[in-house]
Amino acid sequence: MNGYGLAEQYSGISNQRRGTKVMDSALIPNGVRRCSLDKFLVALAVVGAVLLWGVYAMLLCWFKGLNQTNMNDNYGFALWIWADLAVIALGGGAFFTGFLKYIIAKDELKNIINYAVLIGFICYSSALLILAIDIGQPLRGWFIFWHANVHSMLTEVAFCLSCYFMVLTIEYIPLILENRQIDRVPFFHHLSHNMHSTMAVFAATGAFLSFFHQGSLGGVAGVLFGRPFAYREGLFIWPWTFFLFTWSAAAYGPCFTLMVTRITEAISGKKLVKDNVVELLAKISGWMMTTYIIAKIIDTFYWANVTAPSKGFNLIDFYSNNGFYGIWILVLEIVLGGIVPAAILITDKGRKSPIARNTAFVLAVIGVSVNRWVMVLQVMAVPIMTFDTWALYFPSWQEVATTILPVAYGIMLIMISYRYLPIFPQEAELNPAD
Amino acid sequence: MKIDRRSFLSLGVGVAAGTALSPLPWKLTDDLSIWTQNWPWTPVPEIGESSFVNSVCTLCPGGCGISVRKVEDRGVKIEGMKGHPVNQGGICALGLSGLQLLYGPTRIKTPLKRVGKRGDGQWAKISWDEAISEITEKLDGLRTSGNSHTVAGIAGSRHGTVSQLFSRFLTAFGSPNFFHTPSIADTYQLALQHMNGVSAAPGFDLENADFILSFGCGLLEGWGSPVRMFKANTGWKKAKARVIQIESRLSRTAAKSDRWIAIIPGSEAALALGVAHVLIKEMLYNKDFVDNYANGFESFVTDNGEIKKGFKQTVLEEYSPETVSRVTGIDPSAIILLAREFANAKAPLALCGKGQGKVPGSLNEAMSVHALNALVGSINRKGGVFPIPAMEVQGWAEVGMDTITSAGMNQPRIDGTPPNSLGYINQLPSAILSGKGYPLNVLFVLESNPLYTMADSKTVKDAFDKIPFVVSLSSFMDETAQYADIVMPNHIYLERLEDAPTPMGYNKSIISLSKPVFKPRLNTKHAGDTLILLAKGLGGGVAEAFPWKNFEACFEQAMGDKMKTLKKNGFWVDSDAVLPDWESTFNTPSGKFQFAPVEFSPGFAPIKIEGDSTFQLLLIPYETMRLSCGYIANPPFLTKTVEDTILKQNDCFIEINPKTAQSNQLSEGDVVVLQTPRGQARVRVHLEEGIMPDMVALPRGLGHTAHDGYIANKGINVNHLIGPVQDPVSGMDAAWGIRAKLSKA
Amino acid sequence: MKQEHGGVVTQKYGMVVDLDLCTGCGSCMVACMAENNVPFREDETDKLKSITWMRVYKLTNGKHYPETDICYLPRPCQHCEGSHGHSPCVSVCPATATDYDNQTGIVSQIYTRCFGCRYCMGACPYHARYFNWYDPIWPEGMERYLNPNVSPRMRGVVEKCSFCFHRYQAAKDKAHLDGQKEIDEDAYQTACTQACPAGAITFGDLDNPNHAVHELKKQPDTFRLLEKLGTNTKVYYVSSREWVRRAGDNYLKTEGLKKAVL
């Protein structure tokens, strides 16, 4: 337990240890300690201020239009869509952990599944919010369902994403119902119980949906046969990126769950999940990553040597003659963000060393984020017509603010959930009251 | 309360169904999206009966027939008129933008009187009666005090009924000071006067020429009648005719030509004479024409006994390819090859007038080029050049000369040019500022914008400051209108009746009818009617010279028997004048073409441009079809087509060769100060391989300070940086550039 | 050959643009703006936010003075057919706001349906699609010139060249009223074609042997933009200059210019 006192003075979360009784203690789960309400509210206010800044930017975008961004006709997709794809990949921990727990029956994972679901819920709700800001006509957003074009990957994304978000909500609700006060109401207690017992069905549905929409997000770029940088051949109607995205979300998502868990532990100064659970998930993630990165390398080779040349491009054309995108980005994605963390996590030694393990988590998160970045932004930047030029873009503050908005929202939701809900089943055991 | 799985599920279904069944959320969602499809601030054009009205575009002197599409009384589109002989259905980007001028915010809505400081844009709206009486009072005072000659007028053109009426107004009033915006057409007219002995415009039978030697003409940048030139160019391509472009910059014309020969600017006349040298030396010239229809080829003795060198001797002695090569920077072998190709073509034709021909240019150059056409016999033949006599107004009575009128008309012109000459507006500012001669009391400006279009804008403005009363008859709040004391807004071209005379270089006499397509939308008046009202207000002899009820009556009288055809077809073409006979072609003492007019021979006296050796670069202005650079300012659509390597936000770019840029340590996009002897400006750098090293080029047509937010404050007006240079022979402006230097901003 | 759809003759409208004739004058751009109610703003110099359904590109041969050469290339929407109407942009639009019309070969755009996701823009390799970043506002009075046959677009939606589809509709209606089964070549011409003072653009039914484009597209110097991508465009270009033809597509260093494929 030692070594988990980091940032204690900021979080103050553990000051119940000193015997102070906090004002909202009736709401706090049994057997765990939380910081004083004042501290909690101050911290909440700080994050809330950031959130408000984001909300202000969001309102600007809604009322004044997307001219508030630095996007343009060459950069139709930019920072936001990257953020969208990235959070969904990172939120992949939810469906994959759920899949492992409920379908493969890795029962130890019940100790982290709640947090995985919460992180997933945050990621997906954020993604939906970003989409609602990103589209030029938010009030017509529902046309995507009403006038759906079944050939469009984005339609598939929209349907699966929304359905899966509903599933995540259903998975998150019983957790809320487990709050000490809510749970006292018999109705909610039973509701929660019933929901729990049907959870396997939802988890399975969620996993299925998720496999699809993660893939269709990959398909979004992969089907662009007018964009040789993104275009990939594939199976039936799906380009290889479809499978690569699903696979990478499954592989990298758990790393994000684990990274956030580790951060939460650092901030709360408490160990929340037992090492064997972490190591199990890390190991699975490591092996998934290993297989993914092999597939990704094969894909890259095929693309560089067959697909791109058939469209008149050499690999290096995509990485030269511009001020930003060099071959380094490919190395960063595949080697540093793929091979290295995979290698760490598949070895016993790597997994057992907290430093190595945590480094691997961070590298993995960077790796998958870079992948999503190139599949959105570099796709837009590469000139296709010979008389075209590279289009580089820099986000406006409104874009940055609205991108940070969901982060702030996520932190707030984690703070509140952590404080009032029994997210970590092992917390009480790992942090016994005096 | 016990909840089992069944009740849990039915609850879930119930809630879902209940929400779905309630119409409210669905209705609201739908309504909101419908609202986004009908935002009240996004206009919905009214539908209605659609019709087409034919007229003629007068936004430039091109004289293209147009078909205006109307929906009820709204104009919704301007298209080229099918079957119009000038443009054959085609139309340029400016012509297409005309409705933006008709409906745009730069239009002047009502007569205005200045209330604030001059140029500050503070106006009081006045009625037409007030405007007319205010001006006639002032004019009357000048007239009765014997100062009628201190009134001057600047017109956009010297052709067309309205201009002639304007000129007539000044004459009847008693002022010799009628000015017009000059162009290469004036220089050509002088060349024809000297060499053909006729007062006529040149008609170039471009459509039938098969080898076009262009001395820097912007054949595809608006030279002559722009759309006609495009059509001709397409004809050349299809007929495999060849175009050689002699120019220091890879203009669109140069890019489309069969060969681009870069030349040191200002040395075009030397090249023409170098080509002549080869033609003569190699006996490639047309002997029939030279022997039978020309004079002054061989040396001759003049009436007073001097021996005058003939064209042949001059050219053979002074313009060998080697000599010419040194001035022009073109290889001797290239000159020889060019001459042979020119001579061997079936219908070769040489042309001059840089860019759009906005600057009259060197008379020597025009004569040298004209001589070249004569050498190959391309005068008065198919595919060649022939004179198009100016068309006189038919039915107007002579202006009666009362004593004041004759006294005024006997005063010298303020610019010092002979009476009844074309008048040289380039000499007007210096004449005013020099203080010699008499001061100007009133200036009328009609369909021209000298404060923007004249070289050396600052001096022009200083000169304007010396004129106490300026009256603008512009339709637009342009720089000159902005600087006026009274504005009497004209109808815009789509609202008024007038004639579009033969455009420059067109090979037939033609008049096209511009007629009101729309009822005047604002409180404007036809400038012709304004002039008639002013004349009537002045009474006496002036009023007598303007006996018409209104401009329409005056116009119909002017058009005479052509009016019927004009009304029927929209244009009148002089079909007899396709190839004039020799007598009307040459009206010289000898009855022949004059290679060496008595006064002087064509020669190469380089036009010395301004600037000493501290200015290491040459600045040349250039023109493009995407920028309107005359009286008409660039409408928003046209500006939208301007590339971002020419204009970016408010900055405009100089074109510079990468080598020159490198030696000045400049790279793409750098902000620099461009300095000339006349002024300096902040510009940005655009590297362009298609320009001769040690030169920089700036477009004409940017840098307006008046008009509206869609036109003003975009780039700089090149006229701030260049000054006029007087042609030693003609006296007109012949500046083709100025020396310049760059420093980092 | 001609195809039948629902018992009625279908067309495949397209263009042949002669780059030897095109002078880069910009008439086509303005004709399009005027015909199709394209909005404008005070500053239109940010070309990545400036709506130009027709855009004339300036190509250079990359050689030093005085070997430099320039060519202008007008680029409307290429009305990609892809394979069987699977054009890059149509297939991706999630809301079916853009469509490949098998009747005419025209790729439509429905502004009231589009919700502004811009996926189609990302999909189009020709930058032929434009987003309304701003509310289209005409200075007071200027809205009078708006063409009632083309609806002005609202902020937040994508627009592009429609091959002046409203003119097709008018011609179709007229043909129907006149009892004609086919639309005459003259009866349906686009605004840019009509305006071009150089006569560089020819428009018509690529499949109809009576239309000029049918033969013009077979000239030996014909090429299409980015053919290797399989976009299967309906805008053909002609140039006698090899460097221009080569600029139409991407080639590996080792690759030669292939002959036009039809």
Ligand SMILES: Nc1nc2c(c(=O)[nH]1)N[C@H]1C(S)=C(S)[C@@H](COP(=O)(O)OP(=O)(O)OC[C@H]3O[C@@H](n4cnc5c(=O)[nH]c(N)nc54)[C@H](O)[C@@H]3O)O[C@H]1N2
């Ligand atoms: N030549 C010919 N004529 C026919 C037929 C035929 O086979 N051939 N078939 C007949 C039959 S059976 C039918 S049903 C009709 C169909 O005739 P139309 O209704 O004309 O059908 P489409 O041409 O399929 O669609 C018209 C346009 O609507 C656009 N569109 C799609 N969704 C929307 C929307 O939500 N709003 C708006 N404003 N536009 C939208 C499409 O992109 C398309 O360009 O044609 C009849 N006429």
Ligand SMILES: Nc1nc2c(c(=O)[nH]1)N[C@H]1C(S)=C(S)[C@@H](COP(=O)(O)OP(=O)(O)OC[C@H]3O[C@@H](n4cnc5c(=O)[nH]c(N)nc54)[C@H](O)[C@@H]3O)O[C@H]1N2
């Ligand atoms: N790609 C594409 N597909 C579409 C559409 C589209 O716009 N694009 N539109 C859809 C729509 S709205 C429709 S209604 C359908 C129409 O699709 P179909 O119903 O397939 O219509 P048609 O192509 O007209 O084919 C009808 C067949 O009936 C034959 N036929 C004609 N008269 C008679 C008769 O008297 N008796 C019999 N037995 N046969 C006859 C014709 O020769 C033809 O073979 O297409 C749909 N499919």
Ligand code: SF4
């Ligand atoms: S060339 Fe001149 S006259 Fe002809 S349409 Fe253009 S502006 Fe009008």
Ligand code: SF4
């Ligand atoms: S109008 Fe014709 S010549 Fe002018 S740019 Fe367009 S295609 Fe080229």
Ligand code: SF4
């Ligand atoms: S050019 Fe672009 S917008 Fe036009 S059909 Fe092709 S992909 Fe679609």
Ligand code: SF4
């Ligand atoms: S921006 Fe509009 S047209 Fe384009 S894909 Fe999205 S909804 Fe479809």
Ligand code: SF4
């Ligand atoms: S075809 Fe019509 S819509 Fe397309 S570029 Fe030409 S004028 Fe514009």
